[in-house]
Amino acid sequence: MSDDQLVAAIAGASNDALAELYRRHAPWLLARLRHRCADDGIVAEALQDTFVAVWKAATSFDGRGAAGAWLWGIAIRQLIGKLRKRHPEPMVLDERWGRAVSAEELVLFGTEHGDLAGALDRLSPELRAVVQATVLDGLTTREAGHLLGIPAGTVKSRMTRARAEMRGALV
Amino acid sequence: MSWHLSPTSAKDYIGQRHSGSTVASIESHLPTCGECRRLIADVTTAANEPLLDQVWQRVTIALDDVTRPWSERALTRVGLSPETARLLGATSRARLSFLLAMLLTVGIAIVAAHGGRDAEFGAFLSVAALGPLVATALAFGRRVDPAHALVTTTPTSVWRIVLLRTAASLIPAVAITGLASLIVRERGWVAVAWLLPGIAMAVVSLALSIWVPIEHAALGLATAWIAAPVVALRPAGELIDTTAGLGQLVAIGAATLAALVITYSRSTLDFRET
Numbered sequence: 001m002s003d004d005q006l007v008a009a010i011a012g013a014s015n016d017a018l019a020e021l022y023r024r025h026a027p028w029l030l031a032r033l034r035h036r037c038a039d040d041g042i043v044a045e046a047l048q049d050t051f052v053a054v055w056k057a058a059t060s061f062d063g064r065g066a067a068g069a070w071l072w073g074i075a076i077r078q079l080i081g082k083l084r085k086r087h088p089e090p091m092v093l094d095e096r097w098g099r100a101v102s103a104e105e106l107v108l109f110g111t112e113h114g115d116l117a118g119a120l121d122r123l124s125p126e127l128r129a130v131v132q133a134t135v136l137d138g139l140t141t142r143e144a145g146h147l148l149g150i151p152a153g154t155v156k157s158r159m160t161r162a163r164a165e166m167r168g169a170l171v
Numbered sequence: 172m173s174w175h176l177s178p179t180s181a182k183d184y185i186g187q188r189h190s191g192s193t194v195a196s197i198e199s200h201l202p203t204c205g206e207c208r209r210l211i212a213d214v215t216t217a218a219n220e221p222l223l224d225q226v227w228q229r230v231t232i233a234l235d236d237v238t239r240p241w242s243e244r245a246l247t248r249v250g251l252s253p254e255t256a257r258l259l260g261a262t263s264r265a266r267l268s269f270l271l272a273m274l275l276t277v278g279i280a281i282v283a284a285h286g287g288r289d290a291e292f293g294a295f296l297s298v299a300a301l302g303p304l305v306a307t308a309l310a311f312g313r314r315v316d317p318a319h320a321l322v323t324t325t326p327t328s329v330w331r332i333v334l335l336r337t338a339a340s341l342i343p344a345v346a347i348t349g350l351a352s353l354i355v356r357e358r359g360w361v362a363v364a365w366l367l368p369g370i371a372m373a374v375v376s377l378a379l380s381i382w383v384p385i386e387h388a389a390l391g392l393a394t395a396w397i398a399a400p401v402v403a404l405r406p407a408g409e410l411i412d413t414t415a416g417l418g419q420l421v422a423i424g425a426a427t428l429a430a431l432v433i434t435y436s437r438s439t440l441d442f443r444e445t
Contacts, residue, residue, distance in 0.1 A: 003205070015234075022230070026223055027215035028201050028208045031185045035194060044226050051230045052237065068202035117192035128191050136195055 003067035011058035022051055025068065029075045036137075036147065037079055046079040053078065076137050080146045119169035127162040130155055176200075176207045181214045255335065280351035292355060299348045299365035301393055303373040306340035308389035341373060367419050371426035372396065378429035381436055 001009075001017075003024070009017035026047060033043045053074050061070055120128060133144035134155070141159075145152040176184070176197065183189050184197050201207055215223065236244065246256035279295045345366065352362040372392045379388035 018230075018234075019227075022227055024205070024208060024212065026226065027212040027220070030220070030222065030226075031211060031215070032198060032201070035187060035198075040222065044222055044229075047222075047226045048229045048233065051226075052233045055234055056237065066203045068205075068208065072202055117196070120192040120195060121190050123191075132191070132195060136198055 004061075004063045007054075007058050007061045007063070007067055007070075010055060011061070018051065018055055021054065025071050026051070028068075029071060032072065033075060033079055036076070037083065042079070042082045046075060046082050049078045049081075050075040073138070076139065076147070077143070080139075080143055083149070084146050116166075116170070119166040122169055123162055123165055127158050127165065130158040131162050131166075134159060174200075175204065176210050178210065178214065181207070181210045185211065185214060185218070274347075277347070277351040277354070280354040292358060295351070295355060296365045297397060299351060300369040300372065300396065302344040302348045302365075303341050303369040304376055304389050304392060306344040307337060307373040307376055308385050310336045310340040337373070337377065341370065345370070364419065367422035367426070368396075371422035371429070374426045374433070375429040378432040381432070 001020070003021070006017045006021045006024075010021065029050065030043065030047055033046055034040070037043050037046075050071065054071070057074070061067070120131065123131065129148055130144060133139050133147050134141070137144075137147075139147065141152045141155045144155045148155070150158075180189075180197070184194070189197065197207075201211070243256040279291070279298055282291055348365065348369070349363070352365075355362045376385055376388040376392055379385070379392075
């Protein structure tokens with residue numbers, strides 16, 4: 001059964017379909033949420049509420065986009081909701097952002113992104129977090145601000161700086 | 172996509188050991204690639220991640236909560252166990268038709284207050300006293316009770332169920348009829364003269380249900396209650412006086428007797444087959 005069919009079955013209140021969707025998608029959603037938040041308690045809550053929300057909102061899934069993207073859109077917003085309530089330390093900005101890229105990784109992903117990967121990796125951690133939240137997670141300026149624990153205005157100015165730095169690195 | 176995750180790469184992603192651009196590549200790939208998601212799932216399972224099972228448990232509990240009717244959720248919130256809430260919730264659904272009947276009682280009360288005549292007030296007292304009886308019959312009757320199958324299979328003491336459901340039926344019945352009494356309050360305390368006979372009939376019907384189906388017991392009692400003044404050919408005014416005085420004592424006596432019968436036979440009490 002495809003993911004789309006599973007979501008349709010969930011809209012028809014099938015518990016088994018939700019269990020199967022969880023089995024397929026919860027692992028990567030968990031890993032991805034953990035890349036955004038270091039607190040496992042908050043991550044667990046966000047993951048739980050994601051699937052409760054899927055149960056309630058399955059009828060609103062129109063099947064035009066990928067089910068995976070739809071799920072992540074719900075999950076990241078659940079996480080932002082939790083972070084907003086708790087005001088914890090902002091997302092993980094750890095050393096992996098500043099770490100040198102291994103040769104294997106360059107070979108593996110180099111063809112896909114070329115110098116863009118290098119330009120992204122050379123950004124400062126704060127700027128890269130903003131690029132990740134707005135470009136990769138597709139969040140609005142305001143949502144990205146909540147995720148990162150910074151004002152929306154700062155998200156905008158950092159995005160402008162990131163764009164300039166990356167353009168400078170590419171030319 | 173020209174590439175897929177290797178098992179090593181999946182492990183490094185879960186362990187957060189990739190660089191920012193690699194994470195970006197993987198994360199833009201994952202939402203559209205079922206193959207790589209399966210790899211992440213396999214690696215996570217192999218690593219014995221306990222959080223996945225824990226979260227799933229909590230999801231099922233939360234869903235149970237979502238799918239329960241609001242009445243049961245409200246009861247759990249004020250501190251009742253989910254099982255008790257389910258029992259009371261089912262009882263309250265059985266009471267829906269009964270609530271409509273209670274509204275009729277209120278209607279008669281309004282007419283009685285408006286007309287101010289004894290006949291209408293007598294009718295109000297007659298109908299009002301039937302409230303608790305009908306509520307009890309609806310709460311326990313097999314034919315009208317959607318919770319009957321639930322009760323039959325619930326491993327709780329039958330005695331506890333009887334007490335719980337009697338309370339759940341009587342309290343709203345008495346409350347609504349009590350409100351109706353406010354409408355005819357100029358009659359003084361006689362306006363609540365229905366209360367004791369009403370409760371007495373409810374308890375007596377429960378006691379009778381040891382021997383006969385509770386619907387039959389309730390029907391018999393209700394018929395007797397309505398028929399008594401007709402057979403006695405007493406004017407309504409006189410009837411009200413009787414109900415107010417001697418009637419109250421008779422009601423207390425009957426209720427006590429019935430309660431004793433129920434308590435005495437509680438070990439053999441089996442409402443499952445009434």
